[in-house]
Amino acid sequence: MTTTSERIADEIRARIRSGALAAGDLVPSTRRIVAEHGVAMATASRVLGALRRDGLVEVRRGVGTVVAAGANAGTSRPAGSPARRLPxxxxxxxxxxxxxxxxxxxxxxxxxxxxxxxxxxMSLYRHVRSRDELLTRMLDAVYAESPLPEPLPRHWRARAETCARTMWSAFQRHPWAAHVMSMTRPQVLPHGMAHTEALLAAFDAIPGRPLDLDTRMHLAVSVVQLARGVGVSIEPALLAQQDSGLTDEEWTDRALPDLRAVADPRRFPQISAATSTDIDLTLDSLFEFGLARLLDGYAVFLGDAPSAP
Known part of the structure; x- marks a missing residue:
């Protein structure tokens, strides 16, 4: 007897094999399958899982599930062929x-x-003991694919910038990672240790300014916290864009008239001026501005010359 998930999967397979859904086209998301077929989210997930196992679709970061290149009727595993290897x-x-x-x-x-x-x-628990352990391993994998360049700059500021921007790039590739990272209960991350070590070492050889480990740890972790603090906004922004179909700029353009209507220039002259000015305020600009000003403060603390604004 054909299950509901198999029936829905067969419908999408037919659309792919007929060419109605071409390579690179978005296939129905789990939310859309739930809405169109009135099924549970778990059923919708099984549909996409079956299509992925057939090799007909693939997950594309920041886009969703799309038809895989070369998808056709022969992609599925023929009956009687050897079983897939265990994950x-x-x-x-x-x-x-x-x-x-x-x-x-x-x-x-x-x-x-x-x-x-x-x-x-239950088979997953042969590999991970809990969801928390899985999240920790995912975060360590993010660090593993984001190694620091070699050799690292010798000057403390250039090294701190390199470490921070490497982490920022990783958060942009994996927007969930900033949410997983804990600053108060640090996870055991073998690949992440290289990043912490590099930041601690950056503040360990300041000419004429020997620093104890407690101070260096605060300097290092504050750099990490800046990247993480801005990084936690990446995932909500992307999900909002997927749900609304609007970029941040398009959403702002639509919201500006309402904002201007309530920003009385007599009570809120600064906000009123800001809503009438083209300001390039993005997560990237917030990260770069915050990093520069943070390290300017470090320069004063360390007796070094801060950068120009």
């Missing part, structure tokens, strides 16, 4: 990252990962 711990982490990259942490669950891998949910 490894690395497969589990990569599958979890793919879900988080496209749907955010809200779409991540052990059941969803198991569905995408085509295994029972």
């Amino acid at each position: 490894t711990g690395g497969d589990v982490v990569r599958a979890a990252m793919a879900v988080a990259d496209t749907e955010g942490l809200g779409g991540l669950s052990m059941r969803r990962i198991a569905t995408d891998l085509g295994i029972p949910t």
Whole structure:
């Protein structure tokens, strides 16, 4: 007997094989499948998981699930062919990252990962003891694919900038990572230790300004916190864009008339002026401005010359 998820998957397979959905086209998202077919989210997840196992679709970060290049009727595994190999711990982490990259942490669950891998949910616990452990391994994988350049700059400021921008780039590739990172209960991240070590070392050889480890730790972690603090806004911004279909600039253009209407120049002269001026305020500009001003403060503290604004 054909299940509901198999029936929906067959419908989408037929559209792909007929060419109605071409390579690179978006396939129905889990939300759309739920809305159109009146099924549960778990059923919708099984549909996309089946299509991924067939090789007909692939997850594209920042876009969603699209038809894979070369998808055709022969992509599915023929009956009687050898079973797929069992997933490894690395497969589990990569599958979890793919879900988080496209749907955010809200779409991540052990059941969803198991569905995408085509295994029972309880099988995941052979590789990870809990969701928290999985998130930690995902974050360490982000660091693993974001190594610091070698050699690192010797001057403290150039090194701190390099470390911060490397982390910022990683958060842009994986918008959920900033939310996973904890500043008060640091996770055990073997690949992340290189980043912390580099920042601590940056403040360990300031001419004429020897610093104790407590001070250097505060200097290093404050740089990390700046990148993380701005980084936690990336995922909500992307999800809002996916839900509304509007970029931040388009949304702002629509909201400006209402904002101007309530920004009485007599009570809010600064805000009124700002809403009438073209200001390039983005997450990138906030990160770069904040990093420069933070390190300017460090320069004063360390007796070095700050940069020009």
